[in-house]
Structures are given as structure tokens and as C-alpha cells.
Amino acid sequence: MSLGVVMIVHEALHRATQLARHWADHGCPVVLHVDQNVDQDSYSRFVDSVSDYKNILFCDRRHCEWGTWSLVEASQAASEMMLDCFPEVQHVLLASGSCLPLRPIAEMTAYLSDRPTTDFIESVTTEDVPWAIGGLNEERFTLRFPFSWRRHRRLFDWAVGLQRRLGYRRRIPLGVTPHLGSQWWCLTRHTLSAILTDPRRVVNDAYFSKVWIPDESYYQTLSRQHSQKIESRSLTLSKFDFQGKPHVFYDDHMQLLRRSDCFVARKIWPQADRLFNSFLSASPSLSAEAEPNPGKIDRIFSKATLRRTKGRSGLLMQSRFPHQRWGSRVTAEPYVVLEGYTELFRNFEPWLADFSRTRVHGHLFATDRAHFEGGETEYFGALPSSAALRDYDTSAFLTNLIWNTQGERQCFQFGPADTQDITWNIARDDNARIHVITGAWAVPLFLSKGAFAEIRREAARLQKIECEHLRVLRSDHARARIRIQTLSEFVLNPLQPLQEVVDQLAPRDRPQLTSPPEMVHLGGFGDFLQNLKNQGMHPHLVGDFPTDFSPQRATPYLVPK
Amino acid sequence: MGAWTSYRLRLKRKRHHVRAFRKRRELTCVQNRTALIDPSDILIFSTLRNELVRLPFFLKYYRDLGVNHFVIVDNGSDDGSREYLEQQEDVSLWTTQASYKRAKYGVDWLNWLQRKYGHGHWCLAVDTDELFIYPFCDARPLRALTDWLDASQIRSFGAMLLDMYPSGQIGEETYQSGQNPLEIARWFDSGNYMIRKNTRFRNLWIQGGARARVFFDDSPKSAPALNKIPLVKWHRSYAYISSTHMLLPRGLNLVYDESGGEKASGCLLHTKFLDTFQEKSREELERRQHYANSHEYRAYSARLADDPVLWSKWSEEYNGWRQIEHLGLMSKGNWA
CATH class of the missing domain: 3.90.550 (Spore Coat Polysaccharide Biosynthesis Protein SpsA; Chain A)
Known part of the structure; x- marks a missing residue:
């Protein structure tokens, strides 16, 4: 043989x-x-x-x-x-x-x-x-x-x-x-x-x-x-x-x-x-x-x-640059975008970070600079907080942030006062979880106690920007998971949407909320809104805010079953 | 892209060839050993000025990778670089006193030499402060890569420029001749790059990294381009258009995948930020021979005067190509 x-x-x-x-x-x-x-x-x-x-x-x-x-x-x-x-x-x-x-x-x-x-x-x-x-x-x-x-x-x-x-x-x-x-x-x-x-x-x-x-x-x-x-x-x-x-x-x-x-x-x-x-x-x-x-x-x-x-999803690099961003993901992992929350609660970001044990950033797209967690001037991957660099390519900024922090869920605040270029990117991204409280921009204005004519002008500007933002979020192209509530709806029952945020941030642990964090004092907010209306500026995104609202009145809704 | 665009790009490419042909007069041959080049050799093409201290390691690094011959243009060095290179058995050397700027930052000279000596070879166009890494470069010589590219019918290979810097002040440690510059400049930015597509030439335009973060944080548009295509199976009809950032015909610029996959790619570790940097940038600023009125060097000198530290606590320390690959700065593609 x-x-x-x-x-x-x-x-x-x-x-x-x-x-x-x-x-x-x-x-x-x-x-x-x-x-x-x-x-x-x-x-x-x-x-x-x-x-x-x-x-x-x-x-x-x-x-x-x-x-x-x-x-x-x-x-x-x-x-x-x-x-x-x-x-x-x-x-x-x-x-x-x-x-x-x-x-x-x-x-x-x-x-x-x-x-x-x-x-x-x-x-x-x-x-x-x-x-x-x-x-x-x-x-x-x-x-x-x-x-x-x-x-x-x-x-x-x-x-x-x-x-x-x-x-x-x-x-x-x-x-x-x-x-x-x-x-x-x-x-x-x-x-x-x-x-x-x-x-x-x-x-x-x-x-x-x-x-x-x-x-x-x-x-x-x-x-x-x-x-x-x-x-x-x-x-x-x-x-x-x-x-x-x-x-x-x-x-x-x-x-x-x-x-x-x-x-x-x-x-x-x-x-x-x-x-x-x-x-x-x-x-x-x-x-x-x-x-x-x-x-x-x-x-x-x-x-x-x-x-x-197939390549690595959510990575843009010298030899992977997907042509149709519509079809392919620009981010590697799910992340949470909160609009209006930090305006409504005192010390919201540290509280949420502590409660869900995740990274919670401030307004990443603020006009002065990116407010990273803990006020860092740079972040993972040496991502700079400079507004000019970020705005030069906001989409790359987001892609980089999510790619650099893989394994840790990210959460950041967003609002009409921020640079808006990122809107379409997050709306089209099925990794985005977007929670919007419409009209929450009115709260800081209410607390600011500045000249009313100035406030009125600013309110009109922010409402216009938020309207445009909402139009995008509600468009047929949006693929993110989006929840939109008016401020008026939210204040009556804040616990359930907050629990949803926490569940998305910490999907494994899912810590149970028994009481919400401390809300800013809203006494007189109804009058403030009425005042805006009287001046000819209708803050319709706030919804029908109860004129007699006080957190005590809302309390019965907050007690968990 | 219509026939009209194609035709115009063709003219542009021809124009570059004519430029290169005219600029050949500026080059004086010092040592021509190109007769020793074997048809299968891998060649390096490089332009330099006053790089004596870097040359020993540069030559050793690329010889170890398996480069067979170096074709170098010396742009008026007065530190002995020329004499040193003349002695090397695998170096062919040309010299010129002419303007670097007016030769399109050296592109014309290299286009001429590549057209003449690079045809049919895998050619690597790098500067003396650039160290080429590619997937498996610790275990496989450069020829393994070029053989694989040949078998895959790929003509060009992209390698992004990755700025390396020391952890302390830039001038703190003195670089010794022959030393691996990565012993000093070991750190890099891993995740702050911005990419857009140049629709005319179809290449990607990459900016970011340490230089954009520190020097261009208020004027990102003028941050230096990091995309490079240094490794090309050269044909005499090819031409580099702007440094080694892009080539014509533009098909050579398609070193990336647009359908979601990853093509194989490498990196050029850019060890510019050694103690030699400050003196060099002062000199370059005086010579005004660099791109866009040397704005890059002006930005450097403005910042470096007060605090020459590029390092941040988020910087990554280099420990091999696998790390770079894992971080998503280069890719193995389907090479396994």
C-alpha cells in the first residue's frame, strides 16, 4: 500500500x-x-x-x-x-x-x-x-x-x-x-x-x-x-x-x-x-x-x-465609510437623549448617574462647549469639548463618543438652546432613545427673573427651534425610539417616564423608582405662562399647564402602587 | 460622474506628469543605484531635509520590514544627511536646492522619480518621521502584504497618519540617533477623528487627532489632513496630486468600503513631536515652504511657546498594531 x-x-x-x-x-x-x-x-x-x-x-x-x-x-x-x-x-x-x-x-x-x-x-x-x-x-x-x-x-x-x-x-x-x-x-x-x-x-x-x-x-x-x-x-x-x-x-x-x-x-x-x-x-x-x-x-x-x-457597526474610519447613512447605523450602541429633564429637576444629572449607575452628561451640544460628565474638558478617546471642533462635524462627534465608550451606556441632555445640527442624526438612529418634555425650556426662563421683554423674545425663539426639532422627530424617517410629552402632562405623572429612562439606562439592574428627584419650585409658573400669552406669545408646547399646580397636588400620582 | 469630469481629471493627471517632467531638471543625481533594483523589489520614495538624526532608525525600520531600495530626494540638507545617505548601499539619492513649495511640496520630484523607477513595483511613499504599520506587521514582512494585495487585485493601500506624542513636554526627552522614536513619542488620540468624502477625487478627507485637538480647536477647518495612501503598485501613468493624500486615476483613492464592510488598512505612526520639533518648526516658519502659507507651523509656534504638552489623561499608549486595529483606527479587512 x-x-x-x-x-x-x-x-x-x-x-x-x-x-x-x-x-x-x-x-x-x-x-x-x-x-x-x-x-x-x-x-x-x-x-x-x-x-x-x-x-x-x-x-x-x-x-x-x-x-x-x-x-x-x-x-x-x-x-x-x-x-x-x-x-x-x-x-x-x-x-x-x-x-x-x-x-x-x-x-x-x-x-x-x-x-x-x-x-x-x-x-x-x-x-x-x-x-x-x-x-x-x-x-x-x-x-x-x-x-x-x-x-x-x-x-x-x-x-x-x-x-x-x-x-x-x-x-x-x-x-x-x-x-x-x-x-x-x-x-x-x-x-x-x-x-x-x-x-x-x-x-x-x-x-x-x-x-x-x-x-x-x-x-x-x-x-x-x-x-x-x-x-x-x-x-x-x-x-x-x-x-x-x-x-x-x-x-x-x-x-x-x-x-x-x-x-x-x-x-x-x-x-x-x-x-x-x-x-x-x-x-x-x-x-x-x-x-x-x-x-x-x-x-x-x-x-x-x-x-x-459587514464590518464593525457604528465605526467610521479610513477603510469603512458607509455611503448611505440612512441605511446603516452611525452609532455602535444604544444611548439615551433627554430633553427637558435637567431643566425640571434640581441636580438631575448627578442624581440620575447615581441612581442608574451610568454616565450622564450635561448638554453635549451646548453652544459654549460639550458638557461632559463631571465637567471633563476631554473624554474617552481624547474627544475634545471644544464647540468649534464638535460643530465642525457633529455627527462624527456623536459616533466617536458612542464608539469610544462601548460597554457603558451613555446619556446626555439636549434642548432647543443647543446646536441643532445633530437632530437628524439622532432621529434616524435606531440606537437613540429620545425622551422629550416639550416646553421645558420655559422653566429656566421662568426662574431667570430677567426683563420680561427679553424673556418673551427668548421663549419665542426656543419654541420655534423646538417645533422644528419635533417635526423631525415625528417624521417618517425617524427610526429612534421616541417619547414626546408636554410639560403639563409630565408634571402630573413624572414617575413612569422617569422609570422608563432608568430602565433603558440600566437594562440589567432596572432599579425601581419610589419617588422622583426634587423638582424645581413651580409656584407661579401658571401665571408666568399666562403672562406670556398676554404678551401675544402662546407657549403651546408647554400644553395646558394647571394654573393651580403645586407638587403637593401632584403627590397622589407619585405614590407607587 | 460624467465623461466630462473624467476627461478633466485626465487632463489634470497629465498636467502633473508634465510638471514632474519639467521639475526633473531641479534634481541632481548624487548616487544612482537604481540598476540594482530587481523587478520584484519593494521601493521607498521619500523627500527630506536635515533629518540626519532620524535616518539610521528610519532605514533600519524599513529594511526590517523588507523594503529593498530607497529612492530619496534631499532638499538642501546641511546637517550631513546627504553624506550619510550616499554611503548606504540600498539608497539612490538625488539632491536639489530648489523650492519645496514650488515643487508642490515635493510631489513633482517624487512623481518624476516614481514614474521613472517605480513602474511595476510596490512603492511606499513616506517621510522620515512616518513609521508604516499594517495588520500582522509584527509577524509578516511587507512582502506578505503586497503578495496578498496582488492576489486580491488591489492596487493601493491606505494608511492614516496617526500623530504620536510624548507624555511630557515635547522637548523634555532627547532623541538619540538610532533610537526607536516610539520609545519617546508613544501616545496617541484614539477616538476623535472626523471624516468626509471628497466627491471630486473620491478620497476620504480625515482630520482630527492630537494636532486638531490642541492646535486647531478654534479653527478645525484648517487642521491638517490625515488620510494617506502611501502604498501603491505603481504604474507610470499614476500621479500623486496632493502630498500622498490622493492620487489619480481616482480609482486608486477607493481604499475604503462604502457598503458597511471594512477594507484592510494600515497606519503611519507620525513621530513628528520629538525634541527636534521645536527647532524644526522655527526653521520651517522662516523658510515658509509649507502648505497654505505654513499656517500649520504658525499654529504650532503660537501654542508651543507657553505649554508644549499634547498628552491628556485620555491618551492611549501604543502597544502594537492589534491595539490600533481594536480601537478601529485601522482594519485587517479579510486578511487573516
């Missing part, structure tokens, strides 16, 4: 030398096919470098190109030579110059001689597997592909489109049920020679030579006709990324590869010296009987693909 290796080589010949010697040293005959594109000098040097081996042979060279029939021809020629020249070979492994054996060859031959009639070839029907490249599954077998996908992509697509429109279909030869799979197989002598000596080989070859990427379907399909037992998996660990090109292994993958227990891995970066030196040295095996287990490598590569296609 013995294993023969058919190696298809087109670059990094010094590695091919190393690999061929390794296989041959361990009793596995090797037949090499070297691409005709390799120049004659390098080829002769390569042949010389292994000329001392009797069990390394070279078959005729031909030009090979990715995805074409020439690759199958190369493997056919080399396989025929292998079967003819080395009658003791029972399994044949198809490998490339960047396929590195990870476990001792003896383990692999033992594994194969325990399974003398099993063909290891990934072979699945087209309906079951969404194969990556070009979106062509079954059509690989029914269309014609006169143009190269790599060199003439447009013509290729045009030809496919044309055939689809015309409804053209090739006839699939009798007995052929198209299967696809990894091109790196390990077949038994029985199956391989049956494929190569099949009386219908001329028909098969003629058909497959016009199929797209035949090296992924020729053996995969025909072995189904001849095999006694197919294990539909490849012994060669080979992963593809989202563009359909193979992932490459480097020196830092050493431990990962060791622990995978796979027999052969590709593709190894030709200059990964540590990998080649350590796996090709006579190192003792760690797990002689182990089954290959590529799960961990799978996870790493699928995570990489996810990083490339």
Missing part, C-alpha cells in the same frame, strides 16, 4: 523541490507537472534539484491557466504517468506547490491504508451548495464560456447574459450528473484508472473541456460513476474568501495549523520559512489517530470574511 503524489507546479519552484523531496523521502512517489510558462532555465534547474530521486518523475509540460481545461489535462497526464510507473501506488493525492503536509506522512499512509477503497473527494450537487464565484452554479454545465473570466470579464458576462436571454443550453452527456467540489482530491487507484480508461472518456473530456472551471467538477462528477465509496471531503485543508481566492497561511498560523490535525494544508505563502522548515522536518506527531478538525481555522476565516463584508 502506498500513496502517490501528483503535483501541479507553476511558481516558487524552490518550495516545490522541498516538498517533492519530502514526499519522496517518505516513500511516496511524486509526478510533477510544471507549467510551460516557467522558463526553460528555471525548469532545468528544478529538474536537476531532484535528479537524485528515482521516484520523482516529470510529465510533459503544457500552458496552464486558472479555471481552464488545461489544469485537468495536466492532472490527467501526471496521473496516468503515476499509475503506469508506480504499480504499488494505491491512493493518488493531487497537490500543488503550495500544499504543505502538516502531519507525518506515515500517519497519512496509515490512515489511507485503513480505508483502502475510500475516495476522498469533495463532491456535491449544484443544487445543494451556493458556490461562490460569479453566481454560476448549474449554468457552469449548461452554458458555453468562450471568454476568460479573469482577462475579459465584461465579455464573459455579456456572453452569459446573451445565452440566458436566448435560452441556450448545452446537452449534458448521458450518465453525467454534475457535481462540484474542491479541486484537491485523493482518489484510489481503482477510481482514478476507471476515470482515465473509461471508454467514454473522449466524450467526457470533450464535454468538460467547455465547462467553466472544470478542475472543480471533472473528477468530482466522474468519480461518482466509478467509486466504491466516496467520502465527500478533501484531505487538503483549503479555505476560500468571499472573492473565491484561497486564504493564505503564514508563519504566525503555525499553532493553528498544528492543532487542526489536517493532513495537508494550502495555500502556504512561499516565503513562510518557519512553516516549511518545521512541518517538513521529522517532528514527532502529536495525535497519531486524530481525525482532521479544521473547525478553528474555519472560524478565523469566516470572521475575517465578516469583517470585510
Whole structure:
């Protein structure tokens, strides 16, 4: 019982030398096919470098190109030579110059001689597997592909489109049920020679030579006709990324590869010296009987693909800048925006921070500067509080704040006196939880005791700004969770909305409120509003404020059940 | 973008080539070893002036990464930089006394040399105070990256400029020749960058970081641009337009993903803020050879006179590319 290796080589010949010697040293005959594109000098040097081996042979060279029939021809020629020249070979492994054996060859031959009639070839029907490249599954077998996908992509697509429109279909030869799979197989002598000596080989070859990427379907399909037992998996660990090109292994993958227990891995970066030196040295095996287990490598590569296609939500950076901000999130995590709360309660921010044990900022978008928690002049990520820098790109400011503080829920105050540029961003952001008490801007004005004409003008200005803000929050494009109450509604029952705020801020602990924080004294507020109305400025956003309001009157509503 | 815009950008690119061709006369060859360049070599292109103290580490850093040859323009150094570079076996050196400003801040000279010697090579255009990092740079040489970019059919690789600074006053520690500047300037701002898209050239325009925070907090618009595309598989028809911030054809500027994914990217660790900085900015201010009437250097000198500390308690201390990647300043993309 013995294993023969058919190696298809087109670059990094010094590695091919190393690999061929390794296989041959361990009793596995090797037949090499070297691409005709390799120049004659390098080829002769390569042949010389292994000329001392009797069990390394070279078959005729031909030009090979990715995805074409020439690759199958190369493997056919080399396989025929292998079967003819080395009658003791029972399994044949198809490998490339960047396929590195990870476990001792003896383990692999033992594994194969325990399974003398099993063909290891990934072979699945087209309906079951969404194969990556070009979106062509079954059509690989029914269309014609006169143009190269790599060199003439447009013509290729045009030809496919044309055939689809015309409804053209090739006839699939009798007995052929198209299967696809990894091109790196390990077949038994029985199956391989049956494929190569099949009386219908001329028909098969003629058909497959016009199929797209035949090296992924020729053996995969025909072995189904001849095999006694197919294990539909490849012994060669080979992963593809989202563009359909193979992932490459480097020196830092050493431990990962060791622990995978796979027999052969590709593709190894030709200059990964540590990998080649350590796996090709006579190192003792760690797990002689182990089954290959590529799960961990799978996870790493699928995570990489996810990083490339989905990215980190809520991150804007030099290589991730989502075009349509409408569709994609600009923030990484939920956060809470409170409008009017800090105006209505004494020392509201410290109280809320203490009660919910979260970060509660002041007015982050105030016109003088960003009021970070605790009056910090800078914040996580060295985010400056300068109003000019913030207003230069308010959206970036918010995105940065939420990204920098991941893992901690943020809460900030907002109001009509602040810079309003951020309105659309928070309204469209489904991470935003916005709680508005409309008309709360009137409270500080009421307490300010300034000249009434001045107050009236300011009230009119703030109401106008808040109206516009509310229009945005109520628009169809708003995706934030928004709760809007008038001041008048709120003061009658402040406990329930406050509890909702606390629940959103501390979703795990959800501390229960029994009494609200101390409200500012609102005695005479009703008269103040009436005064504004008398001056011709109707503060409609405040709602119908009870003229006889006093916190005592509201108390019965505050007692929890 | 219509055919008209494309045509105008094409003209612009041609104009840059003509400029570069005319400015070639300003360059005097000191040492031309470009005959040693192998077709597969990775090259560095750089312009410098009076950087002798930085050169030993600069050369060592990039040699260790696997850069094969340095093509350098010396803009009238008088501190021995020129003599030092002349001795290096892997450096080809040109010198000029002409105006840095009038050569588009060195772009014309480099465009010419890249057109002549960079065609078909992976070229890295960096300054002497910029250290290029990329995903897995601690374990994989630069060639692993360029091979991967080749296989992925990617022609250009973005690397944002990340300003590094010391924890104390800028001049406090003296930088010794050959020393790793990151031993002194180890700190950076991790999360205060602002990005917008330049629709004409399709590149991203990034501002922020320590320089915007300290020097431009009242005039953010004039804060320096941090976006860079230093690593390009050069073709003789390419041209840098404004420093290494953007290129033409503009397809090369698409180093970012717009559908939500992340492309692979690196960073240029900018170790400008060493003890050499104050003297340098004084000199540059006198020479008035920098961008936009040297407003950047004027902002520096105005602020640095009283309190030359960039560090804040929210600064991050650099400890490798994985940290930078985790913070979201660069990305592995789908390279694993």
C-alpha cells in the first residue's frame, strides 16, 4: 500500500523541490507537472534539484491557466504517468506547490491504508451548495464560456447574459450528473484508472473541456460513476474568501495549523520559512489517530470574511465609510437623549448617574462647549469639548463618543438652546432613545427673573427651534425610539417616564423608582405662562399647564402602587 | 460622474506628469543605484531635509520590514544627511536646492522619480518621521502584504497618519540617533477623528487627532489632513496630486468600503513631536515652504511657546498594531 503524489507546479519552484523531496523521502512517489510558462532555465534547474530521486518523475509540460481545461489535462497526464510507473501506488493525492503536509506522512499512509477503497473527494450537487464565484452554479454545465473570466470579464458576462436571454443550453452527456467540489482530491487507484480508461472518456473530456472551471467538477462528477465509496471531503485543508481566492497561511498560523490535525494544508505563502522548515522536518506527531478538525481555522476565516463584508457597526474610519447613512447605523450602541429633564429637576444629572449607575452628561451640544460628565474638558478617546471642533462635524462627534465608550451606556441632555445640527442624526438612529418634555425650556426662563421683554423674545425663539426639532422627530424617517410629552402632562405623572429612562439606562439592574428627584419650585409658573400669552406669545408646547399646580397636588400620582 | 469630469481629471493627471517632467531638471543625481533594483523589489520614495538624526532608525525600520531600495530626494540638507545617505548601499539619492513649495511640496520630484523607477513595483511613499504599520506587521514582512494585495487585485493601500506624542513636554526627552522614536513619542488620540468624502477625487478627507485637538480647536477647518495612501503598485501613468493624500486615476483613492464592510488598512505612526520639533518648526516658519502659507507651523509656534504638552489623561499608549486595529483606527479587512 502506498500513496502517490501528483503535483501541479507553476511558481516558487524552490518550495516545490522541498516538498517533492519530502514526499519522496517518505516513500511516496511524486509526478510533477510544471507549467510551460516557467522558463526553460528555471525548469532545468528544478529538474536537476531532484535528479537524485528515482521516484520523482516529470510529465510533459503544457500552458496552464486558472479555471481552464488545461489544469485537468495536466492532472490527467501526471496521473496516468503515476499509475503506469508506480504499480504499488494505491491512493493518488493531487497537490500543488503550495500544499504543505502538516502531519507525518506515515500517519497519512496509515490512515489511507485503513480505508483502502475510500475516495476522498469533495463532491456535491449544484443544487445543494451556493458556490461562490460569479453566481454560476448549474449554468457552469449548461452554458458555453468562450471568454476568460479573469482577462475579459465584461465579455464573459455579456456572453452569459446573451445565452440566458436566448435560452441556450448545452446537452449534458448521458450518465453525467454534475457535481462540484474542491479541486484537491485523493482518489484510489481503482477510481482514478476507471476515470482515465473509461471508454467514454473522449466524450467526457470533450464535454468538460467547455465547462467553466472544470478542475472543480471533472473528477468530482466522474468519480461518482466509478467509486466504491466516496467520502465527500478533501484531505487538503483549503479555505476560500468571499472573492473565491484561497486564504493564505503564514508563519504566525503555525499553532493553528498544528492543532487542526489536517493532513495537508494550502495555500502556504512561499516565503513562510518557519512553516516549511518545521512541518517538513521529522517532528514527532502529536495525535497519531486524530481525525482532521479544521473547525478553528474555519472560524478565523469566516470572521475575517465578516469583517470585510459587514464590518464593525457604528465605526467610521479610513477603510469603512458607509455611503448611505440612512441605511446603516452611525452609532455602535444604544444611548439615551433627554430633553427637558435637567431643566425640571434640581441636580438631575448627578442624581440620575447615581441612581442608574451610568454616565450622564450635561448638554453635549451646548453652544459654549460639550458638557461632559463631571465637567471633563476631554473624554474617552481624547474627544475634545471644544464647540468649534464638535460643530465642525457633529455627527462624527456623536459616533466617536458612542464608539469610544462601548460597554457603558451613555446619556446626555439636549434642548432647543443647543446646536441643532445633530437632530437628524439622532432621529434616524435606531440606537437613540429620545425622551422629550416639550416646553421645558420655559422653566429656566421662568426662574431667570430677567426683563420680561427679553424673556418673551427668548421663549419665542426656543419654541420655534423646538417645533422644528419635533417635526423631525415625528417624521417618517425617524427610526429612534421616541417619547414626546408636554410639560403639563409630565408634571402630573413624572414617575413612569422617569422609570422608563432608568430602565433603558440600566437594562440589567432596572432599579425601581419610589419617588422622583426634587423638582424645581413651580409656584407661579401658571401665571408666568399666562403672562406670556398676554404678551401675544402662546407657549403651546408647554400644553395646558394647571394654573393651580403645586407638587403637593401632584403627590397622589407619585405614590407607587 | 460624467465623461466630462473624467476627461478633466485626465487632463489634470497629465498636467502633473508634465510638471514632474519639467521639475526633473531641479534634481541632481548624487548616487544612482537604481540598476540594482530587481523587478520584484519593494521601493521607498521619500523627500527630506536635515533629518540626519532620524535616518539610521528610519532605514533600519524599513529594511526590517523588507523594503529593498530607497529612492530619496534631499532638499538642501546641511546637517550631513546627504553624506550619510550616499554611503548606504540600498539608497539612490538625488539632491536639489530648489523650492519645496514650488515643487508642490515635493510631489513633482517624487512623481518624476516614481514614474521613472517605480513602474511595476510596490512603492511606499513616506517621510522620515512616518513609521508604516499594517495588520500582522509584527509577524509578516511587507512582502506578505503586497503578495496578498496582488492576489486580491488591489492596487493601493491606505494608511492614516496617526500623530504620536510624548507624555511630557515635547522637548523634555532627547532623541538619540538610532533610537526607536516610539520609545519617546508613544501616545496617541484614539477616538476623535472626523471624516468626509471628497466627491471630486473620491478620497476620504480625515482630520482630527492630537494636532486638531490642541492646535486647531478654534479653527478645525484648517487642521491638517490625515488620510494617506502611501502604498501603491505603481504604474507610470499614476500621479500623486496632493502630498500622498490622493492620487489619480481616482480609482486608486477607493481604499475604503462604502457598503458597511471594512477594507484592510494600515497606519503611519507620525513621530513628528520629538525634541527636534521645536527647532524644526522655527526653521520651517522662516523658510515658509509649507502648505497654505505654513499656517500649520504658525499654529504650532503660537501654542508651543507657553505649554508644549499634547498628552491628556485620555491618551492611549501604543502597544502594537492589534491595539490600533481594536480601537478601529485601522482594519485587517479579510486578511487573516
